[in-house]
Amino acid sequence: MLSEVKQNGKLNEKRRVLALPELTPPRTVRLKFCKVGTLQYISHLDLQRTFNRIINRACLPVWYTKGFNPHIKLVFSTPLSVGAQSVCEYLDIRIDREMSCEEIKDRLNAEMTSEFYITEAYLPSSDFSEIAWASYDISITTGGASAELAAKAEKLLTTSPLMMIKKGKAGEKEVDIVKMIHSLTATFDESTGNVNIKATVRASSTEYLNPEFLITALKSNLSILGGDPKKEYYSIMRTVTLKEDMTEFR
Amino acid sequence: MNENISSILKAVSKPGRYSGGEYGQIIKDKEKVKARFAFCFPDTYEIGMSNLGVRILYGVLNNEDDVWCERVYTPWVDMQEEMKKHGIPLTACESGDPLTAFDMIGFTLQYEMSYTNVLNMLDLAGLPLRSCDRDDSMPIIIGGGPCAYNPEPVADFFDLFNIGEGEEMLPELCRLYIKMKEEGSYTKEAYLHEAARSIEGIYVPSFYEVSYNEDGTIKAYTPKYDDIPTSIKKRIMTDMDKSYFPDKVVMPYIETVHDRIMLEVFRGCIRGCRFCQAGIIYRPVREKSPEVLNSQARCLFESTGYDEISLTSLSISDYTQLEELTDMLLEWTDENMVSLSLPSLRVDSFTKELMDKIASVRSSSLTFAPEAGSQRLRDVINKNVTEEDLLRAVNVAFEAGKNMVKLYFMQGLPTETYEDIEGIAILASHVIDAYYKCPTRNKAKKPQVTISVACFIPKPFTPFQWEAQDTLEMLAEKQEFLGSKITDRKIKFNHHDAKVSRIEAVLARGDRRLSDALELACREGFKFDAWDEYFDYDKWISVLERTGADPAFYANRAFGLDEVLPWDIIDCGVTKEFLRRERDKAYAENTTPNCREKCSGCGANRLGGERTCCPKLSKTEN
Numbered sequence: 001m002l003s004e005v006k007q008n009g010k011l012n013e014k015r016r017v018l019a020l021p022e023l024t025p026p027r028t029v030r031l032k033f034c035k036v037g038t039l040q041y042i043s044h045l046d047l048q049r050t051f052n053r054i055i056n057r058a059c060l061p062v063w064y065t066k067g068f069n070p071h072i073k074l075v076f077s078t079p080l081s082v083g084a085q086s087v088c089e090y091l092d093i094r095i096d097r098e099m100s101c102e103e104i105k106d107r108l109n110a111e112m113t114s115e116f117y118i119t120e121a122y123l124p125s126s127d128f129s130e131i132a133w134a135s136y137d138i139s140i141t142t143g144g145a146s147a148e149l150a151a152k153a154e155k156l157l158t159t160s161p162l163m164m165i166k167k168g169k170a171g172e173k174e175v176d177i178v179k180m181i182h183s184l185t186a187t188f189d190e191s192t193g194n195v196n197i198k199a200t201v202r203a204s205s206t207e208y209l210n211p212e213f214l215i216t217a218l219k220s221n222l223s224i225l226g227g228d229p230k231k232e233y234y235s236i237m238r239t240v241t242l243k244e245d246m247t248e249f250r
Numbered sequence: 251m252n253e254n255i256s257s258i259l260k261a262v263s264k265p266g267r268y269s270g271g272e273y274g275q276i277i278k279d280k281e282k283v284k285a286r287f288a289f290c291f292p293d294t295y296e297i298g299m300s301n302l303g304v305r306i307l308y309g310v311l312n313n314e315d316d317v318w319c320e321r322v323y324t325p326w327v328d329m330q331e332e333m334k335k336h337g338i339p340l341t342a343c344e345s346g347d348p349l350t351a352f353d354m355i356g357f358t359l360q361y362e363m364s365y366t367n368v369l370n371m372l373d374l375a376g377l378p379l380r381s382c383d384r385d386d387s388m389p390i391i392i393g394g395g396p397c398a399y400n401p402e403p404v405a406d407f408f409d410l411f412n413i414g415e416g417e418e419m420l421p422e423l424c425r426l427y428i429k430m431k432e433e434g435s436y437t438k439e440a441y442l443h444e445a446a447r448s449i450e451g452i453y454v455p456s457f458y459e460v461s462y463n464e465d466g467t468i469k470a471y472t473p474k475y476d477d478i479p480t481s482i483k484k485r486i487m488t489d490m491d492k493s494y495f496p497d498k499v500v501m502p503y504i505e506t507v508h509d510r511i512m513l514e515v516f517r518g519c520i521r522g523c524r525f526c527q528a529g530i531i532y533r534p535v536r537e538k539s540p541e542v543l544n545s546q547a548r549c550l551f552e553s554t555g556y557d558e559i560s561l562t563s564l565s566i567s568d569y570t571q572l573e574e575l576t577d578m579l580l581e582w583t584d585e586n587m588v589s590l591s592l593p594s595l596r597v598d599s600f601t602k603e604l605m606d607k608i609a610s611v612r613s614s615s616l617t618f619a620p621e622a623g624s625q626r627l628r629d630v631i632n633k634n635v636t637e638e639d640l641l642r643a644v645n646v647a648f649e650a651g652k653n654m655v656k657l658y659f660m661q662g663l664p665t666e667t668y669e670d671i672e673g674i675a676i677l678a679s680h681v682i683d684a685y686y687k688c689p690t691r692n693k694a695k696k697p698q699v700t701i702s703v704a705c706f707i708p709k710p711f712t713p714f715q716w717e718a719q720d721t722l723e724m725l726a727e728k729q730e731f732l733g734s735k736i737t738d739r740k741i742k743f744n745h746h747d748a749k750v751s752r753i754e755a756v757l758a759r760g761d762r763r764l765s766d767a768l769e770l771a772c773r774e775g776f777k778f779d780a781w782d783e784y785f786d787y788d789k790w791i792s793v794l795e796r797t798g799a800d801p802a803f804y805a806n807r808a809f810g811l812d813e814v815l816p817w818d819i820i821d822c823g824v825t826k827e828f829l830r831r832e833r834d835k836a837y838a839e840n841t842t843p844n845c846r847e848k849c850s851g852c853g854a855n856r857l858g859g860e861r862t863c864c865p866k867l868s869k870t871e872n
């Protein structure tokens with residue numbers, strides 16, 4: 001009877017991993033991951049819990065904090081808001097046994113899905129605080145989409161001032177969002193009938209422009225995306241994060 | 251998702267409830283499978299995803315290569331509004347297909363107050379509510395779970411019910427469906443007839459005609475065919491070691507109520523508290539062996555990565571090999587940072603050794619359930635614990651530095667007097683005294699006792715199934731009285747809403763005539779009645795009255811001892827004679843020993859079972 005319960009041998013694997021040469025101090029490994037499709041609806045907090053379980057399943061030799069309530073240390077880069085997808089999220093984990101980055105990536109991917117997976121694992125030489133900008137591809141499906149609408153959208157989002165209320169820790173304040181946009185183009189795609197926006201905007205911890213703001217601005221100024229939600233919708237994809245000098249963050 | 255509803259998902263709260271895509275979800279090719287099954291949990295995703303029964307049956311059904319089982323939950327109110335507004339039907343998590351695309355739809359009925367959600371979901375799916383209005387082209391609607399032991403209030407809405415454990419019944423139902431479809435012999439009527447005739451545990455309510463006496467009580471159940479059972483006997487899994495076990499689970503991204511490994515240690519309960527339905531309907535007790543449990547726990551840890559294992563069962567400390575099991579688990583859980591938790595502990599089993607092993611009791615608060623305030627009433631309900639047991643248990647806790655205790659009670663129990671109620675306040679103050687008498691207590695902290703008082707609800711298949719529930723006035727008076735007896739600020743007092751308990755009593759002991767009220771409730775938009783913020787007592791009374799149902803007839807009437815009960819059509823294994831004997835003993839204030847001390851001949855051993863405490867039947871008795 002007992003043999004019917006299939007052990008996949010991970011407990012033994014974990015024991016084997018823990019017997020590998022110890023690393024002191026623990027080593028930080030950076031994971032770059034994709035979070036697309038249905039994962040756009042999963043919040044940052046939920047992602048943390050999920051990664052804990054993935055790491056457990058992957059039998060990674062992660063370092064645990066000391067003390068009363070030992071836990072895995074996970075440090076994420078700039079959070080992504082619910083409703084936005086990304087192909088460039090970053091997470092730093094710490095391991096305390098020898099294991100190659102490639103192996104870490106493969107082990108994790110064996111436990112992840114086609115909408116949520118690791119694209120790179122490497123030893124970082126930068127700090128998340130160096131992230132200054134993020135680029136987004138925004139695709140809008142709406143009634144009245146045309147080259148004119150694209151031109152209007154581009155004009156609106158590149159003409160200062162465009163004041164919007166931003167909620168922060170210290171309450172609400174009005175900001176000119178155009179000042180937080182480095183570059184922005186809007187085009188009309190004949191084949192899909194969509195208006196596509198490419199924007200590079202502020203994404204540092206002190207100055208952060210939620211790409212949803214661009215949509216909000218378009219909605220209220222150009223009266224789009226207000227019809228049948230099954231026919232009018234948009235998607236936001238974070239494509240790359242950049243340092244202050246506009247080189248890619250790694 | 252078949253339609254682009256991203257705009258809607260971006261507008262509602264917790265969109266992760268609806269987006270699917272979880273690790274561990276099962277995707278099959280819908281062109282290749284022969285039966286599609288939608289498993290519905292009539293409450294939120296967070297609650298439904300936490301249900302062990304659903305995890306098991308999802309696995310069982312998907313184990314059949316040609317069956318694809320998907321999950322469906324009740325969309326929250328904001329999502330429902332969007333769905334209505336934009337003509338979006340209820341869909342299943344995995345494929346995003348509407349429920350009308352399925353061959354079978356199963357609902358698990360875990361609590362009576364979810365009935366309105368069942369109808370709400372059928373309505374959102376665009377399906378007719380009543381079985382008689384659904385034709386051969388529509389899905390078969392199946393009910394199961396604890397409330398199916400008295401399915402009568404919802405009988406008109408379902409095509410069939412599973413009575414008992416579904417691990418074998420559901421696949422059998424699918425096999426029969428596939429067979430009849432392939433043979434070309436399928437009609438809804440023929441299918442239901444064949445299921446009722448050939449599959450044990452299947453109840454097809456439309457095949458039984460109910461007649462009534464002049465006083466409104468039931469006269470008889472008359473089967474429409476002579477080859478279907480006159481009483482539907484519960485199905486059980488006899489050997490829990492061999493019973494299907496889900497070796498992986500769908501991993502929710504969003505936080506759910508029980509977001510951990512649930513290890514089912516045994517089914518049933520040896521205790522026989524006289525108000526408790528679960529303690530009777532899951533009889534006989536069937537244990538899993540510790541080796542099997544340990545192996546299953548390891549397997550689940552490996553496939554899920556959860557860092558907590560909860561040992562679940564009705565009265566977990568009654569497991570005969572708890573020591574062995576926890577020792578085996580601790581051999582690997584500690585090094586893997588996995589903690590153990592126990593949901594319920596009896597005061598007479600609470601020891602320091604156990605406390606040290608279990609994480610959930612490492613928190614500062616502990617919960618015990620004496621259920622009644624006086625020894626007399628505890629004898630009436632057969633809660634075989636004494637004040638001494640309780641004080642010993644809290645002392646163990648206080649010695650370990652804890653200062654908070656939660657105590658669960660029930661009010662409105664049969665034979666209850668004001669003295670018994672005052673006993674609750676006295677017991678609580680004795681717990682406070684015990685704290686100050688404990689020399690090793692945490693002197694920096696004050697003790698805190700929270701007493702939570704639920705209202706007694708007479709439930710089918712309990713020795714108290716015939717009892718009248720106290721009226722709202724009586725319950726309110728008793729609550730006020732108890733409040734006035736609690737003067738110590740260190741004792742906190744909460745009680746359940748008596749109005750919810752009254753409607754629950756109506757539905758628990760209801761018959762088929764309540765279907766009109768439930769249909770009207772659905773038409774008037776009732777949903778999430780298990781949620782305080784959506785339950786509206788006055789509206790319930792109004793739908794009952796407008797459909798000619800008297801709530802007092804079901805809730806506050808003492809049912810006649812030889813009356814035909816709505817649930818007499820179901821055979822849960824335990825005999826009516828046993829329940830009757832237990833009722834008499836309750837009134838005589840006599841207790842009954844637990845099944846391990848002595849068998850009381852409840853009849854459940856007729857069902858068989860391995861690693862049970864029941865005496866084996868000889869062949870001739872069976």
Ligand code: SF4
Nearest residue numbers: 845849850851852864
């Ligand atoms: S048959 Fe006896 S031992 Fe078994 S459940 Fe009934 S009373 Fe308990």
